[in-house]
Amino acid sequence: MPELPEVETIARGLAKRVTGDRIESVWLSRKPEPLKSSAREIARTLEGARITGVRRVGKHIVFDLEKADGGPQAKPHQWIVHLGMTGRLLVAAANAEVAKHTHAVLQLGSGRELRFVDPRRFGRLAVAHRAFQAAGSEPLDVGFELFAGLFRRRKTPIKSALLNQKLLSGIGNIYADESLFRAGVRPRRRAASLTRAQLRRLYDALQQVLHEAILAGGSSVSDYVDADGEPGFFQFQHRGNQRGGEPCLVCSTLIQRVVIAGRSSHYCPKCQK
């Protein structure tokens, strides 16, 4: 589900709830484990650590950890969570029912639990011991010149380029379509064929869309925390991303649905060139 604005919202919510808490113990499910690091390595890193912060890097959630052993010079420890399509992180009372498809449970010093639930198992857990970095540029930090340079001489459709995490980290199907709609650019256009003016519009649209979505709390982040507090359910207004066959909200032309790089893509044939 989650793209940059959703992950940002989730990370902020978690930061508020678990920063300062200590991880007493860790349970990881057997089965085909959705782990990038070994279960032993994850457990060893997390157990006994204090969570000093939670932040977003690309589509990853990074928990910064402090271990009792190291002084200020100690190497960093981080728990990295990628939610995939259906992953969720829940802060729950220890006695709350454990949801189906729960793959990890962290018992916290506060008596609560941090749980990772992921029905489809596209999510990934890992630990990192050096500053974790995304593969591509951070969409909210990248300047226009760098942004434009990413697409130079690239023959792939602009939609594919936007989804390529090695170029920009954090954009997914929804926000790619939405920013292309606002910029008036068809998703199949070869990336290198965009004019400078179109790149400018795409850049501005992307910034605008991401900021709006973060302000709205993500597109459809529903109850990512159960237990204590704010439900965090918002609906972001998509202008472009209607279903295929529905009329464009701007010009009433029927929205087309095509498949690009295996992902369904919606665009208005009249508004987008």
Add this chain to the structure above:
DNA sequence: ATACCGACCTGTCAGC
């Protein structure tokens, strides 16, 4: 080196 495409999983929903 680059770019498609299927595979990885489970759940949901429309249509019959």
Add this chain to the structure above:
DNA sequence: TGCTGACAGGTCGGTA
């Protein structure tokens, strides 16, 4: 009600 097939906001590895 139950079955089938299409689809879901993501990534990876193999292949061309």
